Amino acid sequence: MIAEAGHYALVLALAVALLQAALPLWGARARDAALMGLGSPLAVAQFVLVAISFAALTHAYVTSDFSVLNVVENSHSAKPLIYKISGVWGNHEGSLLLWVLILVLFGALVALFGRNLPLRLKADVLAVQAMISVAFLLFVLVTSNPFRRVWPAPLEGQDLNPLLQDPGLAIHPPLLYIGYVGFSMAFSFAVAALLEGRVDAAWARWVRPWTLTAWLFLTLGIAMGSYWAYYELGWGGFWFWDPVENASLMPWLSGTALLHSAVVMEKREALKVWTILLALLTFALSLLGTFLVRSGVLTSVHAFAVDPARGVAILLILSVFVGGSLTLYAFRAPVLKQGGLFAPVSREGALVMNNIFLTAACAAVFIGTLYPLALEAFTGEKISVGPPFFNMTFGPIMLPVLMVMPFAPLLAWKRGDALRAAQGLTFAFGVAILGTALVAGFLRGGPTLAPLGVGVALFAMVGAFAEIQERTKLFRAPLAESLRRARGLPSSAWGAALAHAGVGVTLLGIVAATAWSSESIVALKPGETAKLAGMELTFDGVSQRKGPNYRSTIAALTVREDGKVIATLEPGRRLYLARNMDLSESSIATFGFSQLYASMAEERDDGQTGLRLHYKPLVVLIWLGSVIMSLGGLLSLADRRLRVGAPRKAARPAPALQPAE
Amino acid sequence: MTALWLTVALMTGAAVFVVLGSLARRREVPADAAEADVAVYRDQIDEIARDRARGLIDERDADSARVEVARRLIAASDRGGLEAEAAPSVRRRRAAAVIALVGLPLVSLGGYAVLGSPGVPDQPLAARAKQAPDVSRVADMVSRVEAALAKNPDDGRGWEVIAPIYLGMGRADDAAGAYRNVIRLLGSTPDRQANLGEALFAAAEGVVTQDARIAFERSVEGDAPSIKGSLYLARAAQQDGDLPAALARLKTLMERAPKDAPYLGALKDELQRMAEVPPLPLPTGAEAEALKTPEQRMAKVREMVDALGDRLAGEGGDLGEWLRLARARAVLGDTDKARAAIEQARAKFSGDGRAAARLDALALGLGLEGRGA
Structure with missing residues (x-):
């Protein structure tokens, strides 16, 4: 009864x-407050209903109700409870239900907390949100229904794909989906603005926090996914330019651009039209990301054709929302009033540059991801666009962004002074040069450009705090004065600095882990020792263990440095019984920010065991940087101040430079 | 079923009520749409004043910011008059109410009628395990026992019940695991060791692995060695290429077996099977080609046995060779020739009491006695 309910x-x-979707929209056009007022209670009701539905499916998973087809296909009675729960969204149908749940949650949040929104804007926004959820609910119910029943019920399920039986899966998709779906808010607000033909002052105030929320969850989700792939796939790589990863990177890039253009819009009421276009495109890319991963297009264009119902429905939803909103944009955008003017060298100018390069980078990823698919669909020819393409395009495009990033916060709104900004960055620049020189001088091996990469990363990390330093007058005023000023700084200033520093930290991790990692593939007999990065790894032998729904073979390694034991590693292979799938379980030891990574290849007949060993210097920084970025986003979100762009005078009075009494 | 329909009715009713309740609520005259904008700008001007008071911006910055916001505020106020809301119309509200009252249940019930399966009850695994057992379904019983064992993994009896079922189902690995648990929990007996060995033997697809051999060897230790264990050890010897040792083991078993032992038939089959396999070295090349069918192999074996008989009759031989000849003849089904071989050997070793005793034992073991003994 619970499943059917x-x-x-x-x-x-x-x-x-x-x-x-219908009544508030009608109300907004007829200016009828009663109909417009329907939006909020309906949004809340919709959330409650989808939550009931999601709870019912979770109940079926937890109690191993094998009369529900979705449970049979993705669960097993012997599976640990956490994977019974996370298994709910570890499959196509369930993950779409999670998507819808998050979508209606956001709708309900607008309904509950959007009291100060103009009535018509709110009605339009909720109607557009409802249109998205109509499309997705129809898609779920008709083509991907998680509540399909089987009679008679089988006695045991087929188990969840063992790759997904990992704590990472419990967290990764919800984070990613909050990110994707969060951008639907920006989309709904943009469409509402286009419908009304004007952008309210409240518009920017609302769009930025939603975008920021979506962005910070997406950042965490991508980082989580990357770390999960790193330790689960057993290859030691952290980013593969795999289409699934690219699908989440594209909305992140355009979302980052949106975040920055929304700042301009909020403070200066400029870039309205562009911001609205970015909002539409970002959500379009989120939709594309969801579908690329969910539809099976990525595994093969043929798999897509095998299930035409889903494929056609996906194309329909994409074309209605993307095509529809862009058509609306084409007609209505000219009606929107353009905002303030600004000089090329100014905060706005720097943000525009950020936008241009971020969207260009996004386009590069888009082409690299979709061109092979399109080519295969039209000509049947299979090509593979691999890391070289992305390294050649994405890297050079992102470089200017990273170089300009520390400058932007130092430039004044409307008109800035590049020279002054450069002066503010002298220290950061010095650190970067010093770092590059030290790395180039003391580290052997690695690509020639790697020390430069370290320099750029250091510049970004230190430069991110130049604005804070300037505004607190640190080193130029007494410490107490600086502390007082630091407390007075809006948290969004700290947020921006942290987020920008996080980018530098991630870059440093990527450069170090790529350029100076060492790898060794060995076959050892018990008692034998392999050497890697100055450490000695002794293979102690293989043992067997039994898990709840798997058996594992574990190779024990003792890691010594200068004869002292510093870590033990236990990479292994797990055989999942229900699917008879064999999976590598890597083992990682962390030293500071660097990691020693071991995975077990195979046991050979001659008593040797194949092992893959990696040493990745500073690799943890990649994910730490992402967490710092998200923290920056969170701080910025916590800033409830209303933002007003006050142009600062380029020439400042001198007193700040005088020595302290 | 009733509970489901009740839930359906409640949910639908609540959804309809949400719409009707909201439509019926009295609202204040809707505010000027531009008022929201004006409010935002007023807040911004207050914010500038606060920032100025805290010393975050200087007077000149505050002034220019105030001017900018004021410009936007005036623009917003100008729009105000044009944006007045229409009065809520009773006709529209009625239309909305009808749509909610009729359309909502129509879509939801209609949709559910097409998609749902209201007749299928929930079947959580725990509840199903409590239902009366369906004896015809072994799998069902197995899952019941497994569930019990998952809860109480130290239940040795449970493992002992399920182990042979696993083996019967072809889950030899699981059977071996179960027998290991039995031995761990209930202690080792020759039979349990033999069963464990048998499961390991099945898991290795008919090869006596080292683990299996250890189990079998344990099964034949002590006062009451396991027959099954001995049988498998014989097979192990044969797989090692040591056919004489294998045959010896089987012979010993036969000799020790009581006359009406139920496993005698199985022993004889095993003997026959082993005799059929040509002894090492295995024939190769053209010879192997000639021995493709069992009949051919049988003929070859007979040829070799005949050769042995001829040699012994002509040149004589030791007791072992004579015993082997008799055994081989018996195994090949040539009972008369086997008896003849025994008689000949008896004649040859007539002075040797021990030889006579072994010949008698062999005759007994092969079921040849009745004449001359």
């Missing part, structure tokens, strides 16, 4: 979404 709740949610 969940199913009915989902159908009822569709009916409610239909009303929510």
Whole structure:
């Protein structure tokens, strides 16, 4: 009864979404407050219904109700509880339900906390949100229904794909989906603005926090996914330019651009039209990301054709929302009033540059990801666009962004002074030069350009705090004065500095782990020792263990440095019994920010065991940097100040430079 | 079923009520749409004043910011008059109410009628395990026992029940694991060791692995050695290429077996099977080609046995060779020739009491006695 009640709740949610898409919109056009007022209660009702439905599906998973097809296909009674729960979204149908749940949660949040939104804007926004959820609910119910039943029920399920039986899966998709779906808010606000033909002052105030929320979750989600691939796939790589990864990177790039152009819009009411276009495109890329991963297009264009119902529905949803919103944009954008003017060298100018390069980088990823698919669909020819393409395009495009990043916060709104900004960065520049020189002088091996990469990363890390230093007058005023000023700084200033420093930290991790990693593939007998990066790894032998739904073979390694034991590693292979799938389980020891990584290849007949060993210097910084970026986003989000762009005078009075009494 | 329909009715009713309740609520005259904008700008001007008071911006910055916001505020106020909201119309509200009252249940119930399976009850695994057992389904029983064992993995009896079922189902690995648990929990007996060995033998697809051999060897230790264990050890010897040792083991078993032992038939089959396999070295090349069929192989074996008989009759030989000849004849089904071989050997070793005793034992073991003994 619970499963069927969940199913009915989902159908009822569709009916409610239909009303929510139609009535407030009608009300907004007819200027009828009663109809517009329907949006909020309907949005809340829709959330409650989808939540009931999601809870019912989770219940079926937890109790191993094998009369539900989705549970049979993705669960097993012997699976640990956490994977029974995370298994709910570890498959196509369930993950789409999670997507819808997050979508309606955002709708409900607008309904509950958007009291100060103009009534019509709110009605339009909720109606557009409801249209998205109508499309997705229909898609879920008709083509990917998680509540399909089987009679008679099988006795045991087929288990979740062992790759997904990992704590990473419990967290990664929800984070990623909050990111994707969060951008739907920006989309709905943009469409509402286009429908109204004007952008309210409240518009920018609302769009930025939503975008920021989406962005910080997406950042965490991508980082989490990267770390998961790193330790689960057993190859020691952290980014593969795999289409699935690119699908999440594209909305992140355009979302980052949106975040910055929304700042300009909020403070200066400039770049309105561009911001709206970015909002539309970012959500379009989020949709594309969801579908690329979910539709099976990525595994093969043929897999897509095998299931035409899903494929056609996906194309339909994409074309309606992307095509529809862009058409609306083409007609209505000229109506929007353009905002303030600014000089090329100014905060706005720097942000525009950031936008141009970020969207160009996004385009490069887009082409690299979709061109092979399009080519295969039209000509049947299979080509593979690998890391070389992305390294040649993405890297050079992102470089200017990283170089300009520390400058932007130092430039004044409207008109800035590049020279002054450069002066503010002298220290950061010095650190970067010194770092490059030290690395080039003391480290052997690695690509020639790697020390420069370290320099850029250091410049970004230190330069990020130049604005803070300037505004607190650190080193130029007494410490107490600086501390007082630091407390007075809006948290968004700290947020921006942290986020920008996080980019530098991630870059440093990427450069170091790519340029100076060492790798060794060895076959050892028990008692034998391999050497890697100055450490000695002694292979102690193989043992067997039994998990709840797998058996594992574990190779024990003792790591010594100068004869002292510094770590033990236990890479292994797991055989998952239900699917008879064999999986490598890597083992990682962390020293500071660097990691020693071991995975087990195979046991050979001659008593040797194949092992893959990596030493990755500073690799942890890659993910640490992403966490710092997200923290920056969080700080910025916590800043509830209203933002007003006050142009600063380029020439400042001198007193700040006088020595302290 | 009733509970489901009740839930459906409640949810639908609540959804309809949300719409009707919201439509019926009294609203204040809607605010000027531009008022929201004006409010935002007022807040911004207050913010500038606060920043100025805290010393975050200087007077000149504050002034120019105020001017900018004021410009936007005036623009927003200018728009105000044009944006007045229409009065809510009763007709529209009624239309909306009807759509909610009729359309909502129509879509949800209609949709559910097409997609749902209201007749299928929930079947959580725990509840299913409590239902009356369906004896015809072994798998069902197995999952019941497995569930019990998952809860209480130290239940040795449970493992002992499920182990042979696993083996019967072809889950030899699981059977071996179960027998290991039995031995761990209930202690080792020759039979349990033999069963463990048998499961390991099956898991290795008919090869006596080292683990299996250890289990079998344990099974034949002590006062009551396991027959099954001995049988498998014989097979192990044969797989090692040591056919004489294998045959010797089987012979010993036969000799020790009581006359009406139920496994005698199995022993004889095993003997026959082993005799059929040509002894090492294995024939190669053209010879192997000539021995493709069992009949051919049988003929070849007979030829070799005949040769041995001829040699012994002509040149004589030791007791072992005579015993082997008799055994081979018996195994090949030539009972008369086997008896003849025994008789000949008896004649040859007539003075040797021990030889006579072994010949008698062999005759007994091969079921040849009845004449001359």
